[in-house]
Amino acid sequence: MLDDPIKYGLLAALAIGLLVAAFTDITQRKIANWLNAAIALGAPVYWWASGMSLWPDIAIQLGIAVATFLVLSVVFALRAMGGGDVKLLTAMALWIAPVHFLKFLIMMALIGGVLTIVVAGWHIMRRERDKIAIPYGVAIASAGLWIIIAFYLPVSTLGGVAG
Numbered sequence: 043m044l045d046d047p048i049k050y051g052l053l054a055a056l057a058i059g060l061l062v063a064a065f066t067d068i069t070q071r072k073i074a075n076w077l078n079a080a081i082a083l084g085a086p087v088y089w090w091a092s093g094m095s096l097w098p099d100i101a102i103q104l105g106i107a108v109a110t111f112l113v114l115s116v117v118f119a120l121r122a123m124g125g126g127d128v129k130l131l132t133a134m135a136l137w138i139a140p141v142h143f144l145k146f147l148i149m150m151a152l153i154g155g156v157l158t159i160v161v162a163g164w165h166i167m168r169r170e171r172d173k174i175a176i177p178y179g180v181a182i183a184s185a186g187l188w189i190i191i192a193f194y195l196p197v198s199t200l201g202g203v204a205g
Contacts, residue, residue: 049091060183067179073126085136107135127178146189154181
């Protein structure tokens with residue numbers, strides 16, 4: 043049995059938001075601002091449901107989100123990442139505990155690398171090299187779902203498998 047239905051309901055809503063982000067990035071090559079805002083605005087409710095303290099817990103979450111946004115803004119300015127991806131990663135920084143955020147980034151990079159090889163290979167085989175666009179929201183969403191499953195769900199709901 044889940045120990046806090048509000049907390050797990052919020053995680054389920056986050057998972058749905060991530061799936062929508064991945065789907066719209068695949069189909070439209072865009073992650074909507076309203077979706078990124080909803081994910082970001084859900085984080086304070088999750089903090090409350092999780093019993094996080096204002097200092098230092100929430101302050102650290104906000105600091106990581108600001109740092110994420112600043113670093114990724116440079117990546118966006120270099121045209122290496124889309125704006126929706128930057129906003130989604132910043133919103134995810136509000137949700138993911140600092141101890142798991144680096145794991146999230148590593149998993150996202152690994153999934154993104156495979157995704158890039160697959161998508162680029164597909165376009166090269168079709169002789170459409172000028173049309174290569176990587177839906178990186180898929181990598182962000184996949185890594186986010188992995189974090190939720192591996193670190194936020196209770197062990198009993200996963201049949202004894204947890205990270």
